[in-house]
Amino acid sequence: MKLTILGSGTAIVTARRGSSGSLIKIDDKTLLLDGGSGTMRKIAEASSSFKEIDYAIYTHFHPDHVTDLISLLFALRIPSNHKSKDLTVIGPTGMKKFHRELAKVFDDYIDPRGYELTIKELSGGYLDFGNFKLTSSLINHHEGSLAYRVETKDGKTIVYSGDTDYCENIVDLARDVDVLLLECSYPKHIKVDGHLNSTLAGKVARESNCKKLILTHFYPICDDYDILGECREEFSGEIVIAEDLMTIDV
């Protein structure tokens, strides 16, 4: 399994950090995890193609996580870009309504053409796609927000938190995981409801006993602080500061 960070930032995009998004490759399957503004460009920069995406998986409906779904669906309609693979869009409760409303706003210009589009809603529980299992868990951010655990047939695991505050569900979902891709919105002296800061992210990592912690979703202020050092106060395992276009083999 290969993880590529597309965007390690938030709604406040900087030259260094784009909005949230990651790609996971498992065998011949490609998963997109979130896709805020700029994600389509980052997929190209990562030498991948949006046409390869089999599963577009969203944690919640905040714009920095979901807006490039519009760009993805529009690009897939353009005849020269016709997709040979079908696309499954997965998200929290409300995903179908979200897509329906978008389709209305864009006057059907994001409707599938030349491929099958399936939309699935989750509110916990898991789906088995053969190449991998996807477990979802409600976390403490916005109503219905999900974190996901991806597990391959040979037992390799990644958990992606999306946006979350400290909660038992994220610790439980990430129990003994190989890679925990965890939001870290702020340095330790700032605490905003619905988000983690560096030390709380370390606490989640320690309590979950993850093997490797990758911190992401940094507001620009994070780049002025020693986020890794602050997180280390709580977690003694391997910590990686995500950067756009970084790849990790799992």
Ligand SMILES: [Zn+2]
């Ligand atoms: Zn966010």
Ligand SMILES: [Zn+2]
């Ligand atoms: Zn959010």
